[in-house]
Amino acid sequence: MAEGTRPSIHLRLTPSTDDNGDIGGLRTRATLKGLSFHSGDLLCSFGRQGIPANHSSWYPYYLPPDILSKFSDGRGPLVITRVHEDSHEVRLDQETEGDIIAEWEVSVVKDSFDNLDELSGLHRDQGGLIGAGRSFLPHFNIGREYQCQAVIEWDLSGCHEGTRGVCSFGEGPEPVTTQGSGDILLGCVFMVGVINSHPPEPPPRGSGENSFCGTYWFGDLPPNLSAIKDYPTNIFPRMAEHFKDEQGSYRAFFCRAPKGPKLTSTSFHNSSIVEYDDDHTKDEHDWDLVRLINRAMVTAWARIDAEDDGSENDWFTDGLSLLYTVYLPFRFGQRSPDYFRVTINTFLSAYYTNPFIRKPYAELNALASSSKANHCWYSASAKAMRAFVYMLKMDFHTRRAADSRSVDVMRPMDEIVRDLLVKRRHGGADEKVQKKDWLAGVAYWLGQENAERHFREMIENDEGRVNEMDDLLTSFGQKHGPHPVEQEMLDFGFDRKSLDEEHVSGIVEGSRAWEAGLNNGDRIVWYARPESCETDIEKTFKLTVERDEEEIDIVYWPRSREKVRCWQVLEGKYVPPTS
Numbered sequence: 001m002a003e004g005t006r007p008s009i010h011l012r013l014t015p016s017t018d019d020n021g022d023i024g025g026l027r028t029r030a031t032l033k034g035l036s037f038h039s040g041d042l043l044c045s046f047g048r049q050g051i052p053a054n055h056s057s058w059y060p061y062y063l064p065p066d067i068l069s070k071f072s073d074g075r076g077p078l079v080i081t082r083v084h085e086d087s088h089e090v091r092l093d094q095e096t097e098g099d100i101i102a103e104w105e106v107s108v109v110k111d112s113f114d115n116l117d118e119l120s121g122l123h124r125d126q127g128g129l130i131g132a133g134r135s136f137l138p139h140f141n142i143g144r145e146y147q148c149q150a151v152i153e154w155d156l157s158g159c160h161e162g163t164r165g166v167c168s169f170g171e172g173p174e175p176v177t178t179q180g181s182g183d184i185l186l187g188c189v190f191m192v193g194v195i196n197s198h199p200p201e202p203p204p205r206g207s208g209e210n211s212f213c214g215t216y217w218f219g220d221l222p223p224n225l226s227a228i229k230d231y232p233t234n235i236f237p238r239m240a241e242h243f244k245d246e247q248g249s250y251r252a253f254f255c256r257a258p259k260g261p262k263l264t265s266t267s268f269h270n271s272s273i274v275e276y277d278d279d280h281t282k283d284e285h286d287w288d289l290v291r292l293i294n295r296a297m298v299t300a301w302a303r304i305d306a307e308d309d310g311s312e313n314d315w316f317t318d319g320l321s322l323l324y325t326v327y328l329p330f331r332f333g334q335r336s337p338d339y340f341r342v343t344i345n346t347f348l349s350a351y352y353t354n355p356f357i358r359k360p361y362a363e364l365n366a367l368a369s370s371s372k373a374n375h376c377w378y379s380a381s382a383k384a385m386r387a388f389v390y391m392l393k394m395d396f397h398t399r400r401a402a403d404s405r406s407v408d409v410m411r412p413m414d415e416i417v418r419d420l421l422v423k424r425r426h427g428g429a430d431e432k433v434q435k436k437d438w439l440a441g442v443a444y445w446l447g448q449e450n451a452e453r454h455f456r457e458m459i460e461n462d463e464g465r466v467n468e469m470d471d472l473l474t475s476f477g478q479k480h481g482p483h484p485v486e487q488e489m490l491d492f493g494f495d496r497k498s499l500d501e502e503h504v505s506g507i508v509e510g511s512r513a514w515e516a517g518l519n520n521g522d523r524i525v526w527y528a529r530p531e532s533c534e535t536d537i538e539k540t541f542k543l544t545v546e547r548d549e550e551e552i553d554i555v556y557w558p559r560s561r562e563k564v565r566c567w568q569v570l571e572g573k574y575v576p577p578t579s
Contacts, residue, residue, distance in 0.1 A: 006034050007149070007182070008032075009148060010031040010153070011153065012029040012031075012155060013026055013028055013152070014155040015193075016105070020127075022124070022128075023124070023159070024129075025107050026122065026136065026192075029102075030137065031101050032099065035100065039093055039095055040093075041092050043141055044139055045138060046062075046139070062106050063088060064104040068081070070102055071101065073096045078100070081093050108122045108123075121135025122135055125256050126193075129190075129192050130191040130218075130255050132186070132188065132190070132273070133190065147179055150184050152176045152185075154173040155173065156172070156173050162194050163192065168269050168270045169249065170202075194218070195217070196219075197215060199233065211240065213232055213236035213252075214232075214251050217253070218256070221254060222281045225254065225281055227286070231293055232250060232293060235334050236250055242414070245425065249270055250271060250300060251270065253272065253274070255273055256278065257275045257277045259277065260277030260279050261277060261280040261530075262275050262529075263277070263292065263531075265292050265293065267299035268300075272300065274292065280528065284532075287339055290329055291325050291343060294324070294325045294328065296321075298321040299321045303317050304433045304437070305432040308434075313434065313435055316435075316438060318384040318387040318388065322384060322388035323391040326392075327340070346536065348482070348566065350381055351385035351388065351389050352487065353489050353559075353566060354489075357466055358466060359379075359382065377492050377530070378490065386458065386459070387459070390455070391413075393469075399412060402445065412445050416441035419441065420433050420441065442454075468567070481569070482567040484565050485565075488537070488559035488562065489559065490560075491508070491560035492530065492541065493507065493508045494506050494508065498524065499524065502524045504520055511560070512558065513558070516556035517552070522546065523546040524543060525546050526543065526544040527543040527544070540558075
């Protein structure tokens with residue numbers, strides 16, 4: 001590939017509607033400018049190359065039919081080829097001249113298809129459409145070394161009055177411009193339809209839209225989710241200041257899932273999608289929703305680059321997104337001191353009572369990212385909570401170091417994080433911020449040997465070491481510091497894959513699930529969100545099963561009789577709200 005002027009992608013999106021006016025598809029026209037390619041060059045690829053559909057990191061994406069006829073340049077249709085029939089890479093059989101255009105219609109399906117290529121990942125929701133660019137756009141071969149300008153434009157002329165088009169970087173239909181790496185549009189959220197929002201109207205162009213935060217959804221939200229739709233807007237200015245990104249923007253997109261239980265958040269560029277289902281979400285407590293939304297917001301900032309061997313530094317994002325979900329809602333005046341105490345206890349309990357607490361981090365990472373991730377109860381939570389405890393201890397240790405030096409730095413770790421993220425945000429396209437940079441920041445306060453030892457013991461340790469908090473007994477003061485208690489180990493008592501296969505298997509004899517009457521072979525009709533039991537020590541797990549044509553409600557406490565040492569902040573006790 002050879003470059004001409006600075007590369008850019010101009011994306012024009014035209015929704016298609018059905019007889020009811022609901023949006024059922026999206027015509028995409030991507031124009032690449034400032035690039036030239038030679039015969040044999042890779043032009044673009046679709047989806048995640050080499051990742052099987054049963055892998056946890058795979059995502060549905062749209063591969064247009066007759067893909068070989070979808071590209072043109074200044075002279076007309078391009079001659080392209082695929083490496084082999086099953087390849088999702090597009091290569092050129094000629095040199096290009098002028099602008100390169102890729103254009104096709106993306107169909108949106110309501111149900112699963114046997115042919116995964118027919119899935120777009122775009123989601124229909126109450127007459128509208130929402131999804132990430134990776135679901136329907138290819139990864140154009142622009143190269144990491146080039147900063148790319150992206151222009152997004154909506155054509156809403158064929159839609160009902162009141163239709164809005166919004167993406168992670170702004171609201172149309174007028175063109176929205178941003179810049180970043182060549183894959184910036186893959187991590188962009190697109191939403192079109194009759195959209196509700198908070199604030200109700202977008203800011204006027206030229207009035208500081210770059211520092212704007214908004215929440216977007218279709219139809220009516222469950223009352224408890226509606227009650228916190230202003231949370232992102234309220235906390236965003238302080239959070240952007242915290243990460244030294246005062247000119248940044250953020251958009252939270254709420255999307256109703258077709259099937260529950262569902263309450264998840266996925267972070268993208270400057271944005272996140274929160275998926276919920278009406279049946280289960282309506283019973284979630286305010287603090288649980290705040291934790292979900294706050295963690296997604298922090299994740300949009302708290303990222304460093306992969307290592308040179310391709311290994312991701314998930315521990316950085318997991319640990320900080322959870323740590324700042326403990327701190328920032330309270331620190332920035334959005335929730336009470338009780339929120340802080342209960343949330344830190346929630347996360348500590350999730351770490352110490354997880355059956356996988358002694359598994360090496362590398363093994364947890366392999367489990368969480370494997371094709372069997374959905375068949376495992378505990379790996380994802382164990383991996384994230386270990387990173388949280390590591391970050392919590394680094395925060396305490398660096399504060400102590402600052403105190404011992406009589407340095408006027410209240411929160412040294414905040415300074416380390418800010419410096420890394422600013423460097424990554426404003427550095428060159430080929431300048432990486434990696435683990436070594438984090439360790440260098442910690443080493444400034446703790447010394448290189450201690451910085452490396454803590455990381456090795458917590459993240460790289462292959463001996464399954466449990467990180468105790470004896471050395472932090474007085475970190476909050478004796479009254480509010482963490483103290484050792486005993487709590488029951490988490491134990492659901494049957495195979496996790498049962499929820500996906502809709503039939504119970506792997507019942508553990510003697511478990512509380514077994515005692516409650518759950519049997520192998522029961523058909524699962526309904527079940528509660530299991531993730532809430534990982535963080536709430538008192539939460540019961542509920543299922544409705546069908547046996548011999550009779551529906552049976554099963555309720556039990558998903559904990560074993562084995563008690564383990566767990567650290568908690570004991571001052572006071574949280575009583576969930578009754579409404």
